[in-house]
């Protein structure tokens with residue numbers, strides 16, 4: 474009998490607190506999940522819920538307060554800096570603002586050549602050929618190599634940022650609001666590009682976005698975060714057609730077009746509490762219309778609703 478393949482990324486109990494005046498900000502709290510090879514995991518939740526912090530932790534761009542991250546069976550959280558540098562090529566990030574991550578005084582070609590040569594000892598000509606190939610992969614052409622970032626539109630810049638992330642032939646990509654700054658018409662093009670590259674190269678992708686409709690298009694599974702904790706994680710069809718956590722339902726209904734989902738609207742009450750002073754027990758309870766006294770007691774564990782779909786809610790009697 475063959476064993477089930479180990480996940481590409483295994484995150485266990487990851488927690489990150491940021492020092493602040495007063496109690497620390499609990500940006501990410503005890504989050505565990507896997508990403509399989511070639512899988513797209515969407516990450517959704519309101520602003521400040523810890524999406525970007527989680528993405529950075531997954532790549533070990535920042536250190537966890539506690540918890541571990543293993544990439545292809547290798548523990549990243551205890552890896553020495555030099556070994557980590559070699560490992561970096563497997564794990565790349567695409568950010569929201571491509572202009573901020575491109576040096577305005579460097580041609581696109583030089584930026585790509587630099588990215589290529591950072592990880593591979595290629596000669597000048599080979600590196601330039603590889604840069605041209607990368608540009609073609611993202612729908613641009615070799616003639617763009619000698620141009621500066623300002624010559625490109627927002628969508629083209631994001632394509633260049635994707636090309637640069639692909640330069641070291643990574644196996645895992647974190648895209649943090651990678652299309653959020655683009656016009657809606659351009660968003661679909663860039664998302665489709667990312668999806669086709671992800672499929673072509675069998676990349677695992679953590680796709681972070683506050684836009685539920687974009688996440689639905691690209692993801693195999695998605696995770697819903699609230700105040701740094703997972704509320705629900707499920708295959709994408711289950712999450713959108715039969716959400717199991719009250720917060721997921723509220724998020725879906727609050728999204729444009731979400732009112733069509735039928736049933737009574739589950740309106741969120743009040744404001745998100747401060748991540749420096751999250752509620753006891755279920756962190757969502759101060760805004761949950763179904764909260765009962767028990768919800769204040771313990772942090773609800775993630776429990777299985779149906780295969781692959783897990784929710785952190787103690788109430789199994791709800792019809793959502």
Ligand SMILES: Nc1ncnc2c1ncn2[C@@H]1O[C@H](COP(=O)(O)OP(=O)(O)OP(=O)(O)O)[C@@H](O)[C@H]1O
Nearest residue numbers: 491498500519520521522523524525526527683748
């Ligand atoms: N370097 C930092 N120092 C202090 N606090 C931070 C730092 N980075 C993030 N935070 C705080 O951690 C919490 C989570 O932030 P994070 O950026 O991960 O959220 P997010 O879900 O990505 O939000 P958005 O949708 O606005 O991008 C927030 O309260 C934020 O203010």
Ligand code: SF4
Nearest residue numbers: 755758761768786787
């Ligand atoms: S545990 Fe309680 S407060 Fe939390 S989502 Fe479930 S019903 Fe609402």
Ligand SMILES: [Mg+2]
Nearest residue numbers: 524525526649
């Ligand atoms: Mg963010």
